[in-house]
Amino acid sequence: MSAKDVKHSVAGAAPEVSKEQKLHMLRQMISIRRFEEEVKRLYCAGVITGAIHLYVGQEAVAVGACACLRDDDYATSGHRPHGHCLAKVFDLKRTMAEMLGRETGLSRGRGGSMHQFDKAKGFLGGNGIVGGGVGIALGAAFASKYRGTDQVTVCFFSDGASNQGVVHEAMNIAALWKLPVIWLCENNQIAATTTVAKSTCTPDIAPRAEAYCIPWAICDGNDVLEVYRTVGEAVARARRGEGSTFIECKTYRLEPHCGIIADERPKEELALWRSPKKDCIKRFEAVLVREKVCTPEETETMHQQVEQDLADAVEFARKSPFPAPETLYDNVWSK
């Protein structure tokens, strides 16, 4: 394939989305939103320690993408992994327990906010290093091809990570060896406190894929069904053995870095992205009501169910034991 043959869109026939799938997606999005808000509350109260990087505003990306995956597919994430972890694993209790550093957490309290893993559901971790998941995703995709399975890997990374050298190295190898990996660049328009305009020489990141003959697309990352359709097409290509795809989801991080560190984004911009016109959850709810998938009352009921799930998760986490100090050396090495 030469660069000329690369299609600028991977969109094709949209896979059908059932009513149940749509409601499940909405529930996951609300769960992530409320999980993050609760994490911030617990962090400010000193119950959660360390650093937290909140996913508020970006829920449609993780949920739309993970809805295309099976449990035996793989996903990697970065330092803002709660949303990806919940979308892939969807275990509020064990994820919250990890946030509180408890033995019942996904990583037995050894990882915390940035290092949630779930082997059974193919979640290969958050990552404290921006770009650290990129090579790991390449390896998971390599393993699928090596074994001859149709598993795929989604590598969630950000506009910030896109400027790390390993992205270039990994895209070259993925294209060269036709590995089943979807490079999912979540352009939330800011890295820590530096905007894309100050960090990146072009407004769009996805066209870089063209240099590697990797098909690419840019989609509205706050439209969960558009994310689902775009990633779904890329997943289908990867399962057919046609290799890698690069998708840039344009979205917006509504919280400051670490939940508390000030940046210089205009207040009007934040207000716009929080408005029903832009907010991914409000938008999806409006679509579902308009399409008569559910009523406003039913979405309200769903919000209440999520509140209960979250309360149960926090209670589970708070009641769980901390790791015993004598287990400090567990798994430094395997026996």
Next chain:
Amino acid sequence: MRKLTYAAAICEAQCEEMARDDRVFVVGEDVDISGGVYKLTCGIREKFGEKRLIGTPISEEAFCGLAVGAAMAGLRPIVEIMYIDFILMAMDPVVNQMAKVQFMSGGQFRMPVVIRAQAGAGTAEAAQHSQSFEAWFSHTPGFKVCMPATVYDAKGLLKSAIRDDNPVLVIENRVLFFDEEEVPEGEWTVPLGKADVAREGKDITLVATGIMRRKALAAAKALERQVSVEVIDPRTIVPLDIETILGSVGKTGRLLVVHESPTRNGIGAEIVRRVVAEGFDYLNGPPKVLAGADTPIPFSSTLEKAALPQEETITRAVKEMVGA
């Protein structure tokens, strides 16, 4: 018995383990072309094909990251780093990811990755092709580190490393690649964490790593009419077989550690620390370290020789310590 070179032993170990376990594959720069630059992957392509012997672009960070992800997905990668100096391009996947995933994931994932990297000076390749990093990686929790110095150990340690579920850095030495030794037929393994008493003696213990084993043995032979030198090759730096070293110091009362890598904060300092802490009463005098100069490795042969412990400097240090 038969004759085998150090390089051939490395090839043989990989072929045997690849036949034993189809999850094992080799990845690295030039490994698939005529057995690689240093001929350390000969015979693999013929037996197992290019699916399991993967030549890469010059992208150390990506292919070391690939090894991490492939291991998490159930494979058992062997990564060849052509010169250990190049591993610095991959410090994130190697140190931040590979060494920590088992721990950070609460033990969900295993990390059965072998990094084979050749290291060391002595071939006039200057400061960026001659380094020794065993201290760096020994300092990173999560790794095992070994330094085979004989043909027998090159094969046996590598086979153990491939079977281990942890990341193991196997530091090979190119000066030794064409050394030939008598070795047994067939298969053998050498356990990680077991030192080798290379020569028995009663007056002083020389702990010598990697290629320094050879120089220490030469010094011991040169001194044999005056001093009885015991030479111990730890073989594995992490985990360290401190019992064998303490047992020897208990017998000789004197310890000299010899290594090629720079002296400051080196593994010699760590071995001396352990012996002082756990065997102080055995010592008849201060334990010492004779190691590489705290300089980058120079190009010119006079300087390169001066930067490294040599048979003569070891001999002199031993004489001083025993008062011979």
